[in-house]
Amino acid sequence: MTTYALVGDIGGTNARLALCDVNTGQLSAVEFYPCAHYASLEIVIRHYLKQQNCEIKYGCIAIACPVTDDVISMTNHSWRFSVSQMKASLGWERFDVINDFTAVSLAIPVLGAGDTIQIGGKQPQPKRPIAVYGAGTGLGVAHLIHTGTQWMSLPGEGGHVDFAPDSQEEAHMLNVLREEYGHVSAERVLSGPGLVNIYRSLAKLNDQPVENLNPRDISDRALKGNCPACKQALAIFCSALGRFGGNLALNIGAFGGVYIAGGIVPRFLDFFQKSGFRKGFESKGRFTNYLQDIPVYLITHNKPGLLGAGSYIRQSLGKAIG
Numbered sequence: 223m224t225t226y227a228l229v230g231d232i233g234g235t236n237a238r239l240a241l242c243d244v245n246t247g248q249l250s251a252v253e254f255y256p257c258a259h260y261a262s263l264e265i266v267i268r269h270y271l272k273q274q275n276c277e278i279k280y281g282c283i284a285i286a287c288p289v290t291d292d293v294i295s296m297t298n299h300s301w302r303f304s305v306s307q308m309k310a311s312l313g314w315e316r317f318d319v320i321n322d323f324t325a326v327s328l329a330i331p332v333l334g335a336g337d338t339i340q341i342g343g344k345q346p347q348p349k350r351p352i353a354v355y356g357a358g359t360g361l362g363v364a365h366l367i368h369t370g371t372q373w374m375s376l377p378g379e380g381g382h383v384d385f386a387p388d389s390q391e392e393a394h395m396l397n398v399l400r401e402e403y404g405h406v407s408a409e410r411v412l413s414g415p416g417l418v419n420i421y422r423s424l425a426k427l428n429d430q431p432v433e434n435l436n437p438r439d440i441s442d443r444a445l446k447g448n449c450p451a452c453k454q455a456l457a458i459f460c461s462a463l464g465r466f467g468g469n470l471a472l473n474i475g476a477f478g479g480v481y482i483a484g485g486i487v488p489r490f491l492d493f494f495q496k497s498g499f500r501k502g503f504e505s506k507g508r509f510t511n512y513l514q515d516i517p518v519y520l521i522t523h524n525k526p527g528l529l530g531a532g533s534y535i536r537q538s539l540g541k542a543i544g
Contacts, residue, residue: 227280227535231322231527232263234286234298238525239270242532244280244539247332249528257299264308282318282535284325284527294319318534323362325530326483327354327375330366331544332533333523342500343517346479353470355380356483357416357463361409365474372537373544380470381409388465392458395423412463414486421455441490460494464502471516472509480518483526
C-alpha cells in the first residue's frame with residue numbers, strides 16, 4: 223500500500239498542494255488554491271484532504287517567508303500560524319515547515335534530465351557542493367551539501383549582500399541607486415524590481431524620460447528591439463546575474479553545479495543564453511580557470527518547491543534521495 227505525505231508550496235498568491243509517495247518521491251494530485259479565498263492554511267489543507275479522501279500522517283510545507291521558530295507569519299499574505307498547533311490539530315505524526323528556497327535546493331538531487339537547461343561548463347562532480355539562486359520578486363539563495371548520508375540545505379539571505387559593479391556604467395548606476403536606497407544589495411539589481419531599477423538608473427544617467435514600466439514591459443521591449451534602454455538594462459541584468467552566480471560558486475566550491483531557479487529568466491531565455499551571463503560567471507581574474515568547468519543549469523521543472531518539500535520529508539523519514 224502506497225504511503226503518501228502531503229507537500230505544499232505556499233506563496234503570497236497561491237497555495238500549491240500535492241501528494242508525495244514517500245518511497246519514490248513521485249508527486250500526484252497537484253492542486254492550486256488562491257490564498258485570498260481562504261482564511262487560513264489549515265482550512266486549505268483540510269479542504270484538499272477531503273477532496274483526496276486519503277489518510278495522511280506526514281506533511282511538509284515550503285513557504286515564502288523566513289522560518290525561524292514555531293510561529294510562521296507570511297511576508298506577502300495575512301496567514302499566521304503555529305506549526306506545532308497545526309500539527310496537533312491535523313493529528314499528524316510529523317509536520318515540517320521550511321523556507322521556499324530550502325525546498326528548491328532540495329529538489330535539485332531529484333531533478334530529471336529534462337528538468338534543466340545547461341548554460342556552459344562541463345559535467346557536475348557527484349556529491350560536491352551545489353549553489354542555487356533565483357531572481358523573482360526578490361533574490362533567493364541557498365547552498366546544498368552532501369553529508370555522507372543526506373543532502374543538507376544551507377539557507378541564508380545571500381540576496382542581501384552588497385551589489386558589486388564591474389564597469390564604469392554600473393558604478394554610475396550604483397551611485398544613482400545609493401541616492402535612493404542608501405545600502406544597495408544585490409537584490410536591488412537582480413530581481414524583477416531590480417530590472418526596473420537598472421532601467422530607471424540608465425534613463426537618468428542618459429537624461430532620458432523614465433517611463434513607468436514593470437519588469438515584463440522591460441523584457442518585452444528589449445526582445446522586440448524597439449527600446450535601446452530596455453535592451454541595455456536586460457543585458458546588464460544578465461551579466462550581473464552571471465557574476466553573482468560565479469561569486470556563489472567561489473564561496474562554496476560549487477563543483478556540483480550552480481542552479482538558477484525559475485523566476486523571471488524563463489521569460490527571455492533565448493536572450494539570456496546569448497547574453498554575457500556565462501562570461502560574467504567565469505570572469506574572476508586569477509580564478510577564471512577555477513570556474514570554467516563548473517556547469518550552470520536553469521531549472522525548468524514547473525514545481526520544484528513541491529518536489530523539494532517531498533525530498534525534505536522523505537529524508538526526515540529515513541529515505542535516500544538523489
